Amino acid sequence: xxxxxxxxxxxxxxxxxxxxxxxxxxxxxxxxxxxxxxxxxxxxxxxxxxxxxxxxxxxxxxxxxxxxxxxxxxxxxxxxxxxxxxxxxxxxxxxxxxxxxxxxxxxxxxxxxxxxxxxxxxxxxxxxxxxxxxxxxxxxxxxxxxxxxxxxxxxxxxxxxxxxxxxxxxxxxxxxxxxxxxxxxxxxxxxxxxxxxxxxxxxxxxxxxxxxxxxxxxxxxxxxxxxxxxxxxxxxxxxxxxxxxxxxxxxxxxxxxxxxxxxxxxxxxxxxxxxxxxxxxxxxxxxxxxxxxxxxxxxxxxxxxxxxxxxxxxxxxxxxxxxxxxxxxxxxxxxxxxxxxxxxxxxxxxxxxxxxxxxxxxxxxxxxxxxxxxxxxxxxxxxxx
Numbered sequence: 001x002x003x004x005x006x007x008x009x010x011x012x013x014x015x016x017x018x019x020x021x022x023x024x025x026x027x028x029x030x031x032x033x034x035x036x037x038x039x040x041x042x043x044x045x046x047x048x049x050x051x052x053x054x055x056x057x058x059x060x061x062x063x064x065x066x067x068x069x070x071x072x073x074x075x076x077x078x079x080x081x082x083x084x085x086x087x088x089x090x091x092x093x094x095x096x097x098x099x100x101x102x103x104x105x106x107x108x109x110x111x112x113x114x115x116x117x118x119x120x121x122x123x124x125x126x127x128x129x130x131x132x133x134x135x136x137x138x139x140x141x142x143x144x145x146x147x148x149x150x151x152x153x154x155x156x157x158x159x160x161x162x163x164x165x166x167x168x169x170x171x172x173x174x175x176x177x178x179x180x181x182x183x184x185x186x187x188x189x190x191x192x193x194x195x196x197x198x199x200x201x202x203x204x205x206x207x208x209x210x211x212x213x214x215x216x217x218x219x220x221x222x223x224x225x226x227x228x229x230x231x232x233x234x235x236x237x238x239x240x241x242x243x244x245x246x247x248x249x250x251x252x253x254x255x256x257x258x259x260x261x262x263x264x265x266x267x268x269x270x271x272x273x274x275x276x277x278x279x280x281x282x283x284x285x286x287x288x289x290x291x292x293x294x295x296x297x298x299x300x301x302x303x304x305x306x307x308x309x310x311x312x313x314x315x316x317x318x319x320x321x322x323x324x325x326x327x328x329x330x331x332x333x334x335x336x337x338x339x340x341x342x343x344x345x346x347x348x349x350x351x352x353x354x355x356x357x358x359x360x361x362x363x364x365x366x367x368x369x370x371x372x373x374x375x376x377x378x379x380x381x382x383x384x385x
Contacts, residue, residue, distance in 0.1 A: 027083075028376040031306045035079075035354065035369050038299060039072050039362070042355035049268045049283045050276035050357065064276055064357055071359030075366030082370025083377065087319055090371075094138075094145040098166050101138045104131040105173035112177075120177050129360040132174045132181045136188065137364050139167050140325030140371075143189050147196040148318040155199045164189060164206075172213070179214065179224065180348040184332050186210055191328040192321050224346075231346040241347075247272040248282035248341050259289030276357040278349055281341045300334050300353075310376045319375040326368045329353075 043065060050064040057063075104122065108131055113121040121128050146163045153159045167189040175182035190210070194203055219225070226241055234242035234249075251267040254260070265286045268275045275283050285293045304327055311323035330353050337352040339345040351358050353365055 026377055026379055028306070028310065028373055031303070031310070031369070031373065031376070034299060034303045034306060035366070036076070038303070038354035039076070039366070041296075042362075043069060043072060044262075045280055045284060045355060046276050046357050048263050048287065049265070049280055052269050053276070056270075067359060068357055068362065071362050072366075075363040078363060079366040079370035079373070082367050083373035085374060086378070087322060087371055087374040090141050091145050091318070094142040097138045098142040098170070101131060101135045102166070102170050102173065105135065105170060107131075109173065109176060132178050132185075133360045133364050135170050135174060136181075136185060136329055137368050137371075139170060139185050139188055140192070140322060140329070140368065143167055143192045144318055144321035144325055147192055147321055148316075151196050151317060154193065154197045155202075157202055160193065160197065160202060160206075163193060175214070178349070180336060180350045183214065184329060184336070184350075186214075187332045188325050188328045192325050195321060195324050196317070227346040227348065231343065234343060244273055244279065245343055245347055248279050249343060251282040251286040252342065255286040255289045255293075257289050258291050259285070259287045262287050278337065278351055278356060279341055280356050281338055281352050284355075296355075297338070300330070304331050307372055310372055310379070313379045314375050315378050315380060319378065323372050323375055326372050329368065330365075 046068050047062065047065040051061040054063040054065075055061045060066075108120065108122055111122075113123045113128065120130050120132060122131060143163070147154060150159050150163055154163060167185070171182050171185045171189070174185060190203065190206065197203070230237050230242045230245060234245040236242065238246055247267055251265065251272060254266070260266075265275075265283050267286055268283050272279055272282065281293070281296075284296060288295075307323055307327045307330075311320045311327065314320035314323060333350055333353050336345070336348070336350040337356070340347050340350060351361055354362065
């Protein structure tokens with residue numbers, strides 16, 4: 001008669017086979033869907049807001065839509081490519097990229113191309129891009145890498161300064177022509193370091209220094225002080241600097257609960273200048289109403305929540321800090337844009353992420369999402385068989 005095997009051996013073998021921790025080829029389709037929805041919605045709104053102006057200026061109602069569509073396609077390709085690259089690979093390039101972007105930002109101040117009264121672009125033949133948009137993703141990669149290396153000693157103030165010195169040089173160069181983008185970059189840097197550092201008191205000092213620096217850049221440009229006056233009393237500047245703010249508020253107020261309907265905006269008919277850029281949210285409110293605006297905000301909240309889940313499940317500190325940087329960028333930029341459009345803060349040039357017109361901004365935002373997807377791909381999960 002054959003002997004029966006001990007039950008505990010079979011149970012041990014079954015347990016070993018039933019559940020195991022492994023490196024999955026996981027892809028976060030929920031995050032991908034949210035981002036693609038925002039990009040598609042942005043293209044629809046860009047056509048709605050720009051068709052009239054494009055017809056007048058170029059004779060082609062789809063001019064801005066086509067340009068943004070090209071960058072959207074290139075950005076999605078870049079996002080998918082970056083998502084396939086191991087995010088640790090960027091460590092060896094982070095310092096080089098930081099020096100390169102500081103060089104580009106310095107070049108902008110010397111031979112940059114001006115538009116709308118600000119010198120923020122570099123033009124090479126038919127290609128024109130903003131180095132300040134590239135700086136955001138570079139600052140995320142560099143600060144996350146250096147913070148990871150010095151995580152054990154970052155509580156030391158001297159070490160903290162070493163971590164932040166190069167990003168702050170880049171931020172100072174950006175602030176000379178684009179204070180709003182400099183604020184976003186500063187927020188990214190401070191948030192990444194704040195997550196890494198165990199000490200809070202030193203951030204009070206750093207915050208005070210940042211406020212003083214921003215105050216200095218505010219004082220050296222008279223037009224920035226004028227914007228503060230416009231913020232308090234836009235009606236007093238109705239024919240000059242307050243015109244755009246008032247037209248945006250008219251658009252928001254006339255939209256009501258459910259809006260006038262897609263494509264039915266009145267303010268976009270040359271009443272609200274550049275309605276497809278920084279003030280596109282006001283046209284969303286006019287055409288889709290309070291309900292549509294609330295849905296857009298809810299989608300941004302959902303996007304940030306999904307990224308937070310990835311950050312908390314990241315396989316290492318470097319991956320988590322990259323995602324924190326991307327979260328900070330998207331959240332701060334969206335909040336600033338909506339605050340400006342609703343006159344909750346002084347007017348400044350901040351586009352609405354994924355939705356406003358702007359090829360460079362959209363391309364590098366999608367590349368940042370690619371970094372988040374790359375981190376998500378390396379999350380280890382338990383799989384039941």
